[in-house]
Amino acid sequence: MPKKYTPGKPGEFPFTRGTRSLGYQDPKKKFWTMRMFSGFGSAENTNERFKKLLSEGETGLSTAFDMPTLLGLDSDDPRAKWDIGKGGVAVCTLEDMEVLFKDIPLDKVTTSMTINAPAAVLLAMYIAVAEKKGISKNQIGGTIQNDILKEYIAQKEWIFPPLPSVRLIVDTIEYCSEFVPRWNTVSISGYHIREAGATAVQELAFTLADGIAYVEACIKRGLRIDDFASRLSFFFDFHNNFFEEIAKLRAARYLWAHIIKERFGAQNTRSMMCRMHVQTAGCTLTHQQPLNNIVRVAIQALGAVLGNTQSLHTNSYDEELCLPSEEAVIIALRTQQIIAHETGIANVPDPLGGSPYIEGLTKKLIEDARDYIKKIDDMGGMIKAIEKGFPQKEIRDSAWLDKKFQDDKTKIVVGANKFNDTSEEESCGNFEIDPQAQTRQLERLKAFKARKNSKLVKESLLEIKIAAMENKNLMPYLIEAVKNNVTLGEICTSLKKVFGEYQEVAN
């Protein structure tokens, strides 16, 4: 990596100033994708929310799955009992997936799915649903988060140990490079790392180090860097420190471009682009005086746009208390629309580029993140660092410090530790999930399991197991299995037998 920091021009290597020369005025894609993370109850409830958001001007879908789905459990698993449809939507079968995307044109709308440990299975379901609608897999576009390393580091929703998990990720990358060319195979995520308490530089460094680990795993498999790198995408948080956060997004693009070019020898400039989705920071919201959150989200969203994101989720003001109500989510979407259509901020590419403050901050973050990445390299890469508990500990220490500063009021949180004597609490946090959702989901699953061909299911599961043991790419087997009505839980149970299960590490 060069000693001297050169930001370059918008749309040119190293893309510090954005991946497009015309910025948000590119006629091929004006503005950014307004993608609101949604999911709750049964597939019917979420489908309804999707359609509502699209009708209100949302330009891409983003799916939140419930905890059992994230952990590869069917809704009828005893462990799922208290969490069905609570933090997201329950999807266990191809039928659930069909209901979820009913009447949504999958060749026109792109869909992001926040799913990690069982991402390959959900992608298989999505492909199968599209095919049922007569849309071939080379037409669909979207993203699976598929970033397991940050689960061990921060979000803690895993199934298998790191090595087989990364193998599954490489399977999806290999398969999509050939058959699903418009799919973003991994959304390498700093968001959860930051929300768990990391600083900006930790978020930046650990995310890129995760990315390096995935690229290395792909190259080890024999893939060529230019065949897959352009479909890797990123997901960052946008926190409160406005200019530092803008600089972080710029530093991420600069660093990734250099890493892909110099460390991995890519030739194609598209491979070097760090394309990103950004979400405003959930952890900065307060349950006290919740309407203040609208202001926080607006400022963070503005920063994300000034940082040249490709895609944006804006949080709802009631998220510190419950899942977003429809009213709150529409305000969040309107916030993006106001920035796009009313402020003129998107008129020129990277308006802040060249500002000594911004460029200085960018340079500083690049240097600090580089030191962290070097440290992780010296440990033998991110998987080794995770085994040592290194990123986990760094984040925990930052989270502790942040909490300390909030408690002693070194850090002011308006409405929470200062200016908090408003006697009247705003009424919000009233969103209730459809009480029938759980029953509906369980009944559909029961009927689904009753009518399926158990011989075919057994055969599919056996094939998956054999392919897993023989190190074959699992994607074709997974697609075949979901078409044969094998459930998510059945597939994950079979894979657990081959891969084992990851256990929480206490530090």
Place this chain on the structure above:
Amino acid sequence: MHQFKKGIWRVSGGGKLTTKILLVKGGLDGHDRGIQIVTKALRDSGFDVIYGGLYCSPEEIAAITIQENVDVVGISTHSGNHLGIFSETIKILKEKTNTHWPIIGGGIIPANDIPALEKMGVDKIYLPSTNITEIVEFIKGLKLMKRKKESQQKTIERILKGEVFAAASLMSLVEQGDNNAKKIISKLPDLSPQTIVVGITGFGGVGKSTLINKLIEHFRKDRKTVGVIACDPVSVSRGAVMGDRIRMKDHAQDEGVFIRSIVQRQNFKGVTPTTPSIIKILGAMKKDIIIVETAGAGQENSGFKDLVKVLVWVSVPGLGDKIQMLKGGGIETANIIVVNQSDKAASYLTFQDLKEHFENTKKICKTNSLTGEGISELVKAIKVV
């Protein structure tokens, strides 16, 4: 150390008491930023924290609460499952102990649900951005559970019947130095000759707890009942975090398994002065196998061997200089030496080194505590000693 004027198990002649708090993530939820901060803060304030881990079901929470006989249960949840998790946990605890246990909660919880939670018996809900000192002060001021007194004979009968709640309560009294408890212990029957007491020692981080998890699994398949004493060291603040349980979580709900975490405040043969009494209680409950895990290994552990029938010393490949390794931790008193993490390339060398050094004086086993490889051989070796 915090002392409370009022408290459960505080009987005349009682020693010093540190409030014991169980912290868990309820249901399928991995958001642990808050619980980690609270764990550290409570430890630093001098409390003993049992960290029960992620993804705990109400059944598991209740089982840990009773076995550890904690003073306060803290449940964190961010996934919207709070109404179900809290009500079910309270229901099971009531069914099993006929007692109200102090319960606090935290996470993403709608204000509208708080009255319902309070009504079902939750003492306090903490929302994000709560000042930590508020939580600490609340726990300090919490009226701890009062228990009905019963005759020594009644307690002994219940323990002999294997009642978990009675045994766990007596263990707490023992830990507090209660005189009545000492009398009860002296009246409990001695260990049966068939009971196997296994000590597991070795340096920190070699996988002792994970290995015990696999041993329990093996013994349970063999229809043996198991008691486990897991010992953790105290921190400088005089509080402690006990996290060994999370590696034995597969057995949290198994009625044939009793796991108790203890804090090593004064070193006694590598464990605590109360360990012999706790072993005796587990024996009276007719546990076939009693496993005692030390807080780590060092020269001071040399007396540990007197407490157990079989001493297993756990090591891992590549732990550093061979001679250094052989010097410490009372390896010379062990009956069995385990080379854990047998999947590591260096394990063969370590295994050979140990074999050469000890020739035929000790049994050397190779295990992989994650996959369970080599565990049946280890169990065989334990039975032969």
